[in-house]
Amino acid sequence: xxxxxxxxxxxxxxxxxxxxxxxxxxxxxxxxxxxxxxxxxxxxxxxxxxxxxxxxxxxxxxxxxxxxxxxxxxxxxxxxxxxxxxxxxxxxxxxxxxxxxxxxxxxxxxxxxxxxxxxxxxxxxxxxxxxxxxxxxxxxxxxxxxxxxxxxxxxxxxxxxxxxxxxxxxxxxxxxxxxxxxxxxxxx
Amino acid sequence: xxxxxxxxxxxxxxxxxxxxxxxxxxxxxxxxxxxxxxxxxxxxxxxxxxxxxxxxxxxxxxxxxxxxxxxxxxxxxxxxxxxxxxxxxxxxxxxxxxxxxxxxxxxxxxxxxxxxxxxxxxxxxxxxxxxxxxxxx
Numbered sequence: 205x206x207x208x209x210x211x212x213x214x215x216x217x218x219x220x221x222x223x224x225x226x227x228x229x230x231x232x233x234x235x236x237x238x239x240x241x242x243x244x245x246x247x248x249x250x251x252x253x254x255x256x257x258x259x260x261x262x263x264x265x266x267x268x269x270x271x272x273x274x275x276x277x278x279x280x281x282x283x284x285x286x287x288x289x290x291x292x293x294x295x296x297x298x299x300x301x302x303x304x305x306x307x308x309x310x311x312x313x314x315x316x317x318x319x320x321x322x323x324x325x326x327x328x329x330x331x332x333x334x335x336x337x338x339x340x341x342x343x344x345x346x347x348x349x350x351x352x353x354x355x356x357x358x359x360x361x362x363x364x365x366x367x368x369x370x371x372x373x374x375x376x377x378x379x380x381x382x383x384x385x386x387x388x389x390x391x392x
Numbered sequence: 393x394x395x396x397x398x399x400x401x402x403x404x405x406x407x408x409x410x411x412x413x414x415x416x417x418x419x420x421x422x423x424x425x426x427x428x429x430x431x432x433x434x435x436x437x438x439x440x441x442x443x444x445x446x447x448x449x450x451x452x453x454x455x456x457x458x459x460x461x462x463x464x465x466x467x468x469x470x471x472x473x474x475x476x477x478x479x480x481x482x483x484x485x486x487x488x489x490x491x492x493x494x495x496x497x498x499x500x501x502x503x504x505x506x507x508x509x510x511x512x513x514x515x516x517x518x519x520x521x522x523x524x525x526x527x528x529x
Contacts, residue, residue: 229421237416258424329411348408
């Protein structure tokens, strides 16, 4: 389904058409739910927190000053709610794991990836993403699925922009590394 | 490719977007909308006009006090305001009985204490009202 810009629905809701909020919920539900799920690791809890976040956003919609994007504001609400729920502080530091990161690039894995059909690519990526931590998955979802900028992610997670950038670089390189290894494995 | 552009990697982005995000239950939107409908006094209701009027009272009050102080002050560089002296004379003369009764009232220690308590409480109330508003993103 093709959705309008968020501000279109926001204006309608603020003018008394509360049913327009359903479109905003439908548009953002997957990413909002994913954020909650990555933090909580439990579908029921994640669904409850995601619903609460939407209701909270609705109640505070009039105080939303549009200094940031609606989605950034909404993701920040669900992120805070989920973190408060778990009472654990995540994403505070860059994990100093011993994982060796090689400098694989698009050119080195593209031929192998192109040989696969869409389903196989999906399986490959799902496997590679499963090897990442939930926090890393959360960051790539926000960056690649949500099209959020580094500054937006910094607002949502409370991390510094430079920290977000460093983590995204590490995740990207690690994904290339994993995909490359999996392609090599398939060939052998 | 510099470090910043590396992140805007279309190849990897397209690959990642092929893996769909986890989705909540099919009834998710309905649950949220039901939650919104049962809420008392939600955002869809516009703030009544008198509430806007009421919330502006402290600001208007402060503004009037400021104008009053500036207008009737003896600060020399405010004397350029045309007719200032005429109005202050007129104002002072018109309300002379009030000034006299106020002077009598304020000369009592008891009323002074009450007055000071009232002013302090009023000041604290205004400060509380101004700073207890919720800050929005």
